[in-house]
Amino acid sequence: MLSDPKDYVRAAAIRSPRLPARVLSRLLHDRDTAYEAATNPAIPVPVLYRLLAAAAGRGSVTSREQEVDRLLGLGATLVAGLRNSDGSDWAVLADPNTHN
Template identity: 55%
Template sequence: MRLLDDPHAWVRVTAVRHGRLPARTLVRLLRDRKTFRGALVNPTIPVAVMRRMAEPSG
């Protein structure tokens, strides 16, 4: 997971989008303002997480 801390933004963005990123790490990245956008396009977002994100916040 060292690539997620790389000083170069393009390396971090590429790492966040990688399809083999562990779900726990991906969920953490979705909660972080700095990595949220990149993590949103990751194809392996758990279905339960996608459903929670789609719910209107009450």
């Protein structure tokens, strides 16, 4: 399906969550297929973080703590945060440019 002459068939194949990871990785690095491949729900989380970091203009992925510190330094306010027993965590920040 990836070599089908119809654009919509190729696009559907690229977005398929059943696409092997090595094929998806190759498609993410190809300018002609990267846009569709980036919408594939099977992108592994570490790959997604690298894509987001690259899109944001940062060469590497920072830890959550580093990113929270960076945003706090820019004026954000920590509204809520939680660290789970499994080590995962999250933070909610208020935008310094938003007025109530």
